[in-house]
Structures are given as structure tokens and as C-alpha cells.
Amino acid sequence: MKYTRKSPDALGAGDGTSFPSRILGKLNSWRLSFSIDGQAVAKGVIIAVFIVFFSITQTTLLSRLRPFGAVPDLLLPLVVAVAMAEREKWGAIVGLICAFVIDALGGVTVMLLPLLYVPVGIFCGLLTTYRFRDSIPVAALFTVVTSVLRFFVSFLLALFTVHGVTPLQALLDFALPGLFANLIFAVFPHLFVRLSMRPFHKTRAERTEENDRVF
Amino acid sequence: MSGFFKSKFFYIVAVLTLAAVIVPTVLCSMGLTPVLRSAVNTVLMPVQKLSDKAAGAIEGFTSYFTAFDRMKEENARLKEELASLREEVAGAREIKEKYDWMSDFLELKMLHHDYELVPAVISGRGSASYSNVFMLDAGKISGIERGMPVVSGDGILGYIAEVGPTWSKAVSVMEASSSVGAYVERSGAIGVIEAEYDLSLKGILKMSYLDEDADIKVGDRILTSGYGSVYPRSLVIGYVETVKTDDLTRSITATVRPASTLDQVSEVMVVTEYEVYSEEP
Numbered sequence: 239m240k241y242t243r244k245s246p247d248a249l250g251a252g253d254g255t256s257f258p259s260r261i262l263g264k265l266n267s268w269r270l271s272f273s274i275d276g277q278a279v280a281k282g283v284i285i286a287v288f289i290v291f292f293s294i295t296q297t298t299l300l301s302r303l304r305p306f307g308a309v310p311d312l313l314l315p316l317v318v319a320v321a322m323a324e325r326e327k328w329g330a331i332v333g334l335i336c337a338f339v340i341d342a343l344g345g346v347t348v349m350l351l352p353l354l355y356v357p358v359g360i361f362c363g364l365l366t367t368y369r370f371r372d373s374i375p376v377a378a379l380f381t382v383v384t385s386v387l388r389f390f391v392s393f394l395l396a397l398f399t400v401h402g403v404t405p406l407q408a409l410l411d412f413a414l415p416g417l418f419a420n421l422i423f424a425v426f427p428h429l430f431v432r433l434s435m436r437p438f439h440k441t442r443a444e445r446t447e448e449n450d451r452v453f
Numbered sequence: 454m455s456g457f458f459k460s461k462f463f464y465i466v467a468v469l470t471l472a473a474v475i476v477p478t479v480l481c482s483m484g485l486t487p488v489l490r491s492a493v494n495t496v497l498m499p500v501q502k503l504s505d506k507a508a509g510a511i512e513g514f515t516s517y518f519t520a521f522d523r524m525k526e527e528n529a530r531l532k533e534e535l536a537s538l539r540e541e542v543a544g545a546r547e548i549k550e551k552y553d554w555m556s557d558f559l560e561l562k563m564l565h566h567d568y569e570l571v572p573a574v575i576s577g578r579g580s581a582s583y584s585n586v587f588m589l590d591a592g593k594i595s596g597i598e599r600g601m602p603v604v605s606g607d608g609i610l611g612y613i614a615e616v617g618p619t620w621s622k623a624v625s626v627m628e629a630s631s632s633v634g635a636y637v638e639r640s641g642a643i644g645v646i647e648a649e650y651d652l653s654l655k656g657i658l659k660m661s662y663l664d665e666d667a668d669i670k671v672g673d674r675i676l677t678s679g680y681g682s683v684y685p686r687s688l689v690i691g692y693v694e695t696v697k698t699d700d701l702t703r704s705i706t707a708t709v710r711p712a713s714t715l716d717q718v719s720e721v722m723v724v725t726e727y728e729v730y731s732e733e734p
Contacts, residue, residue: 290497293497293580294501294504294577297578298501298577299504299507299512301577302508302512303508307582308582309581309582330462334466334470334473338473338490338493342477342490343494343501343577344577344579344580344584344586349477349481350474352473353470356466356467356470360457360463364457392582392583395583396582396583399584400583400585400650401648404650408583411582412582412583415582416581
């Protein structure tokens with residue numbers, strides 16, 4: 239992927255005189271290559287709804303039920319799913335927002351999650367673009383790898399924020415149950431993102447053609 | 454792929470990520486709340502509150518399946534109690550809950566005339582297993598400030614650690630790093646209530662720093678001593694479960710079952726004002 243400057247017109251910036259056009263022109267001059275159009279806005283809204291839904295579910299329902307004795311992290315698989323569907327830039331932005339929201343809603347004083355979520359968003363996006371393709375086995379692989387990373391972060395956070403906990407207790411009481419819970423519950427964010435992002439990746443004609451072929 | 458890591462987008466995201474880690478951590482450790490973090494909590498608080506109510510209902514439903522053995526025993530016991538409670542339970546559960554809450558509120562207010570109490574609802578709990586925090590739906594607008602004690606009608610629950618305009622975040626008394634000055638109501642023996650990780654797993658607190666000749670028995674009620682900066686005097690902490698004397702040092706330690714736990718309550722009170730206890734006349 240080349241990061242070349244596109245003309246303002248290519249980004250829908252018009253003649254460059256109106257305020258939105260100037261903003262888009264400015265963003266373009268920064269070489270961010272991040273176009274904002276109707277489709278991007280729709281995707282943004284959908285992903286924002288998912289972030290709110292999963293963060294609220296995590297801090298209310300799942301923090302009460304504690305499946306497998308832990309509160310599963312739903313936002314990390316959401317970052318992975320978005321990064322796979324929309325690639326590295328969306329992955330990075332969604333990773334940053336997710337880490338911020340979940341830390342604000344129910345985090346501890348030490349905030350480490352942005353250091354996990356953002357690299358996960360970037361690398362899952364880049365690897366999907368350049369090494370793998372967006373498929374269920376790859377999603378499963380990314381989920382396992384990121385859950386293992388989350389396992390280490392949980393272990394360290396438990397060790398340093400829970401007073402008097404031994405490394406073995408941090409491992410058995412927090413990190414391992416968290417790993418199992420994360421692996422099991424990761425399917426929901428992936429499912430939601432896959433189903434909702436699907437219409438954005440194919441034109442209606444392509445989908446109709448495909449449906450005609452199937453049926 | 455390396456092009457991405459040379460792009461301005463990457464540098465901007467990297468800077469924002471570091472800022473998202475460093476700024477809130479530093480501000481929170483200084484007792485301040487970052488504006489963006491506060492905004493997120495303010496916006497999401499109503500949704501979180503609604504969701505927590507729904508979660509409570511779902512939890513009640515699922516616990517039937519997840520804790521079957523415990524439910525079975527409880528069911529047998531409840532059957533015995535059912536006959537005597539039938540009249541009381543019939544119909545108005547919601548009204549009764551409200552009534553209980555109000556009477557707790559009044560009782561506390563009558564016992565402690567100097568208290569200014571602000572009611573709040575628990576709207577969420579910690580986002581991770583190691584997090585011993587809970588969210589309340591009242592904040593600065595209601596007069597809540599950092600360090601204020603959170604109580605229920607039965608006893609203390611924790612203290613306010615972070616405050617926003619319409620929300621606040623409290624740390625449970627079961628948090629292992631916190632300690633509370635305490636005394637035995639019957640004998641006046643003074644000690645310190647602490648949460649130890651092993652005991653907190655069983656929902657129990659530890660009372661230590663008791664004198665060698667301290668008069669303390671199983672079943673004694675433990676109250677806050679008022680020493681320290683958070684809790685006012687004479688709030689119920691819990692009841693003594695075991696008392697142990699160390700053979701070598703002769704020091705006494707006791708385990709205390711908290712009178713009030715987060716699992717049992719959804720509505721709490723924040724003590725916004727009280728007269729600080731002093732032994733001097």
C-alpha cells in the first residue's frame with residue numbers, strides 16, 4: 239500500500255472553498271490518506287454503537303455474571319474484527335477509542351490498555367492486508383494470539399494493582415479465567431462486525447449476482 | 454507494509470496512544486479526572502444504569518442454573534420460611550424494596566444527625582476481574598467529592614475515588630490496599646480493618662493491631678472508629694467470625710464478615726458531610 243497524496247477532488251473535497259472542503263483538504267495535505275465519505279460515516283456510526291454496546295455489556299451484565307470466574311474483554315475482539323474488516327487505520331482508531339472508553343467506564347488507575355488495543359488494531363489490519371486474507375480461521379488465529387496478549391496484560395495488572403496477590407494467584411484467579419472467558423466470548427464481536435460490515439464491501443449488483451449464483 | 458509506519462497517520466496515532474496512557478494515569482494518581490474521561494462517563498452513565506438494571510434481572514435468572522446446588526439448599530430453607538413470610542412477600546416487592554431503602558436512609562439519618570446523605574444507584578462494576586470498583590449515578594452536581602464514604606443501611610461499602618459531574622467511581626472496602634480504623638462495639642477494643650487478598654476471595658475482612666488483652670468475641674459488632682480521613686465514627690463494618698491469638702507474639706487477629714456487600718445492594722448513600730470525631734472535649 240502506497241501512502242501518496244491524493245487530490246482534494248479525489249477525496250470529495252469539492253472546490254476547496256467551503257469549510258468541510260477546507261478541512262478535508264487540510265487532512266489530505268497531512269497525508270493521512272483517510273477519506274471521509276458517506277460510507278465511512280455509516281461505518282463509524284455502526285462501530286460506535288458496537289463500542290457502546292459491548293463496553294456497557296462488559297461493565298454491567300458480564301461483570302455481574304463473571305462467566306468462568308472472570309469478566310471477558312469484549313472490546314479487544316471488536317478491535318480485531320474491525321481491523322480485519324476495515325484494515326489498519328480503522329483498527330488503530332477503534333483500538334484507541336475502545337481502550338479509552340473501557341478504561342473510563344470501569345478501569346483501574348493504571349491505564350495500559352491503549353498500549354495493547356492500538357498495536358493489535360494496527361497489526362491485525364496490516365497482516366490481513368499483506369499476509370493473510372479476511373477469513374474465519376484467520377480471525378480465530380488473531381483472536382487466540384490477542385487473547386494470549388490480554389492474558390499477560392491481565393496477569394501484570396492483577397499482580398501490580400491487587401494488593402497482596404501472589405503471582406500464582408494472579409495467574410489462576412485472574413489471568414487464566416480471563417483467557418478462557420475472552421476466547422469464548424470473542425465470537426460475538428466478530429459475528430456482529432462481520433454481519434454489519436459485509437454490505438460495505440460489495441456492491442448491490444455483486445451481491446445480487448452472488449445470490450443468483452447460490453440460489 | 455513499512456509505508457504505514459512512516460506515515461503521519463501512524464505518528465499521530467502513536468502520540469495519541471501514549472497520551473491516552475500517560476495523561477489519565479498521571480491525572481488519576483493526582484486525584485484529578487481527565488475531561489474526556491469524564492465526558493465519556495457522563496454520556497454513557499444513563500445507558501450503563503439501564504443496562505445494569507437489566508443485567509440484575511438476567512443475573513437473577515441465570516443464577517438459577519449456575520448455582521443449582523446452592524439454590525437447592527436455599528430452596529429447602531426458604532420453603533420452611535415461606536409460610537411465615539407469605540403474607541409479607543405477597544404483592545408489593547418493589548414497594549417493599551423502596552420502603553426498606555427509605556427506612557435505612559432514615560435510620561442512618563436518625564442515628565447520625567450530623568450526616569448529610571446523598572442517595573445514589575450503583576450503575577456499573579469494574580471492567581476486569583481484578584478491579585474492585587463500582588460506578589454510582591451521582592456526582593459533583595449532587596455534592597459528591599473524592600474521598601467521601603459510601604454506605605448502605607447495613608454498613609460501609611467503600612469510598613469515592615473519582616468524581617464526574619453526574620457520576621462517581623467508588624472503591625470497595627474489600628479492595629486489598631484499603632484499611633479502616635475500627636473498634637469492637639461491646640468492649641471498645643480498637644484495631645484496624647484490612648482486606649487481605651486470600652480472605653477477600655471469601656468475602657471476609659481481617660481485624661488486626663488489637664491489643665494483647667483486647668476483649669473481642671465471635672459475633673461482636675465492629676464499627677468504624679472515626680480515626681483516619683474517610684469514614685465517620687460508629688458506622689457498621691461487620692461481625693466477628695473468628696478470633697485467633699498468635700502463640701509467639703500473643704497478638705490477636707479476627708476475621709470480620711462485612712455487614713453490607715456489593716452483591717446485596719443496588720442503592721447506596723454517600724456521606725457528604727459529618728462531624729469529625731475527636732476524643733478531646
